[in-house]
Amino acid sequence: MSQWQDRAAxxxxxxxxxVPLTIERGKGVWVWDDSGKKYLDFVGGWAVNSLGHCHPxxxxxxxAQSKKLIQTSNQFYTIPQVQLGELLVKNSCMDQxxxxxxxxxxxxGAIKLARKYGKLKRxxxxxxxxxxxxxxxxxxAAVAATGNVHYQENFLPMPSGFVHVPYNDIEAVMSATxxxxxxVLIEPIQGENGVIVPSKEYMQQxxxxxxxxxxxxxxxxxxxxxxxxxxxxxxxxxxxxxxVMTLAKGLGGxxxxxxxxxxxxxxxxTPGDHGTTFGGNPLACAVGYTVVDxxxxxxxxxxxxxxxxxxxxxxxxxxxxxxxVTEVRGQGLLQAIQFKDDISGDVLTAAIKNxxxxxxxxxxxxxxxxxxVITTPEVDEGMKRLDTAIGEVAKAKGLK
Ligand SMILES: *Cc1c(COP(=O)(O)O)cnc(C)c1O
Numbered sequence: 001m002s003q004w005q006d007r008a009a010x011x012x013x014x015x016x017x018x019v020p021l022t023i024e025r026g027k028g029v030w031v032w033d034d035s036g037k038k039y040l041d042f043v044g045g046w047a048v049n050s051l052g053h054c055h056p057x058x059x060x061x062x063x064a065q066s067k068k069l070i071q072t073s074n075q076f077y078t079i080p081q082v083q084l085g086e087l088l089v090k091n092s093c094m095d096q097x098x099x100x101x102x103x104x105x106x107x108x109g110a111i112k113l114a115r116k117y118g119k120l121k122r123x124x125x126x127x128x129x130x131x132x133x134x135x136x137x138x139x140x141a142a143v144a145a146t147g148n149v150h151y152q153e154n155f156l157p158m159p160s161g162f163v164h165v166p167y168n169d170i171e172a173v174m175s176a177t178x179x180x181x182x183x184v185l186i187e188p189i190q191g192e193n194g195v196i197v198p199s200k201e202y203m204q205q206x207x208x209x210x211x212x213x214x215x216x217x218x219x220x221x222x223x224x225x226x227x228x229x230x231x232x233x234x235x236x237x238x239x240x241x242x243x244v245m246t247l248a249k250g251l252g253g254x255x256x257x258x259x260x261x262x263x264x265x266x267x268x269x270t271p272g273d274h275g276t277t278f279g280g281n282p283l284a285c286a287v288g289y290t291v292v293d294x295x296x297x298x299x300x301x302x303x304x305x306x307x308x309x310x311x312x313x314x315x316x317x318x319x320x321x322x323x324x325v326t327e328v329r330g331q332g333l334l335q336a337i338q339f340k341d342d343i344s345g346d347v348l349t350a351a352i353k354n355x356x357x358x359x360x361x362x363x364x365x366x367x368x369x370x371x372x373v374i375t376t377p378e379v380d381e382g383m384k385r386l387d388t389a390i391g392e393v394a395k396a397k398g399l400k
Contacts, residue, residue, distance in 0.1 A: 002034050021352060026053025029374050031357065039352070040382050042370045043359045047191065047223050047334065050250040050291060050300070052371035057290050058253050065286040073277065080285035087292050092233055093241040094261035098269070099280030103222035103248035104137025106258035109274055110185070110246050111141050113260065114216050115161070116268045118182030122214060125182040131167040135192035136185065136220055145185055148193075168198040170205040177209070183216035183244075184209075188234030191223035194365040195329055195336035203238040210243070216266055218244040222258070223334065226250035227295045227372045230305035230332035237331060250372070253291040257284040295372065304372045307379050308332040311368060314383035322390050324399045335368045336361075343393055350389035356382055 004022040022034040029052050031041050041053070051058060065080065072078060085097045100106055111128060118125035130136065132147040140159055143151050147164040163181075165172035167190060184206060190196040210217040219242040224234030228250055231237045235245065243266040248258035258279070278284075294300065312328065315337050319325040327338040339347075342363035351358045359367045370382070393399070 004034060019348070019352065021357075028052040028055075029371050029378050037355070039355045039357050040378065040385065041357045042368050042382055043357045044369050044371050045254055046249065046359070047228055047369040048249045048252075049254050050226055050228075050372045051253045051294060052373050053254070055253065055294075055373075057294055058255070058287055061286050061290040062255070062283070065283050068282070070283045071278065071281040074275065074280060078280075078282040078285070080282040080289060081280045084285040084289040084292070087289055088247075088259065088261065091292070091296060092245070092261065093235070093263065094245060095264040096267040097259050097261045098274065099285065100258040100260070100276050101256050101278050101284070102137070102258045103220075103246065104139045104142040105276070105279070106222060106246035106248050106260045107136045107142045107145065107185075107220060108139055109260045110218050110220075110244050111145065112274060113244060113262060113266070113269055114183035114185075114218060116273065117216055117266060120268055122182050123179070125180050126161045127163055127178070127180040128161060128183045128185050128218075129163050129165060129173055129176050129181060130185045131187075131190070132164050133167055133190055133193040133196065134164075134185075134187055134220075135190070136187075137222070167193075167196060168202050170202055170209065173206060174209060177213055177215070181213070181215055183218050185218045185220060187220045188224045188238060189229070189331065189334060191334060191367070191369075192361055194338070194362045195334055195367055197329055197331060198238075200238050203235075203240045207240045207242075216243045218242055219246070221245045222248040223369075226292065227301050227304050228332055228334050228369070230301055230308055232295065232301060251288050251291065252284055253287065255284050255287040257288050300372050303374075304332050307370075307374050307376055308335070310376045310379045311335055311370075311383075314379060315368075318383065318387055318390065321387070322394060322399075324394070325390075330368070333368070333370055333372055333374070336365050337368075338362075339364045339366075341397075341399070343397065343399070346393045346397070347386075347389050350392045351386060353392075354385045354388050356385035356389065358386070 024034045130145045134147040136142040136145040144158040144162045225247040229237045244262045246260045315328040324340040344360035
């Protein structure tokens with residue numbers, strides 16, 4: 001344990017199970033720990049570092065904007081906030097945007113918007129249907145929307161008004177819909193649940209059902225948005241347009257920013273309904289603009305598709321070699337493998353030893369979400385290190 005971990009143990013609230021690794025600096029898809037050891041980063045700040053670590057375009061924007069204006073409150077207009085808003089509206093199916101600081105906050109805002117929508121347009125309906133295994137963030141309403149008791153049980157009672165149904169099951173949504181329902185909230189791919197991909201048909205049926213019943217279809221694109229699936233937004237990959245979408249993680253490339261967006265008919269919030277002190281500050285918005293502009297103009301989506309396909313191939317090759325890998329799944333640069341046994345923690349530890357950072361959302365699942373700018377040789381290097389790590393664990397545990 002490095003001195004930093006000892007010192008942290010004395011002062012941190014232990015809310016996170018941390019890996020015993022202190023990261024000191026990063027460049028592109030690589031990071032270095034406090035002893036100078038180099039790692040290939042397939043965690044990417046939890047699908048945040050879309051352009052890699054300390055991308056020169058982001059650094060340049062941070063320096064320039066920090067000399068101009070960092071924050072001034074939403075009592076006034078700022079130029080970067082307008083520019084990022086226009087860029088997102090122009091390149092999505094949405095008409096309006098509200099900026100905040102995180103994914104949970106974006107979902108809180110969307111939940112409030114849905115409730116107001118229900119009040120105005122659905123006779124006071126307030127219930128939101130979300131899915132089992134979903135993850136929507138850690139604030140109370142976001143946790144209530146999250147379909148996983150593990151995140152809820154220590155904090156009961158939960159805010160009411162949330163109904164959970166199985167994912168990828170249109171009948172379940174249909175039978176849960178009542179006159180109290182105002183919206184359906186769903187992740188295009190369940191990320192924290194281990195990269196669970198729904199069928200295109202399900203997503204299209206959801207759209208049809210919400211249209212029929214006058215419900216808002218809300219996509220939590222906090223993880224899938226801004227190129228993660230090889231399309232700028234996850235909904236594009238399914239050929240379905242939501243009425244509301246939330247963004248965060250990849251939007252700032254590492255600088256905290258979130259947003260929720262709505263189509264005109266769903267944009268029901270009016271002055272006094274919602275607000276934020278830091279949300280939409282010029283520093284974060286200038287960086288958000290740089291990231292989204294870079295992703296659109298510099299062929300980052302094509303790269304995410306290409307490197308994503310390479311990653312799928314590499315993982316499938318590993319599956320053929322290590323037969324206890326039971327599944328490879330995902331899309332673009334959000335992928336996962338599942339093991340027959342609960343060994344993802346062991347593989348993660350072995351991978352660190354071999355200079356590769358991984359994420360284990362479940363005891364039997366590893367998730368891969370490297371920067372969107374990762375090259376195919378870098379993907380191959382990651383697969384080589386992963387192969388070694390899996391081989392070491394297999395040998396130690398006698399797995400075949
Ligand atoms: C990470 C995540 C959130 C929460 O975002 P925070 O910025 O941690 O609040 C919400 N929804 C999804 C789908 C996520 O992946």
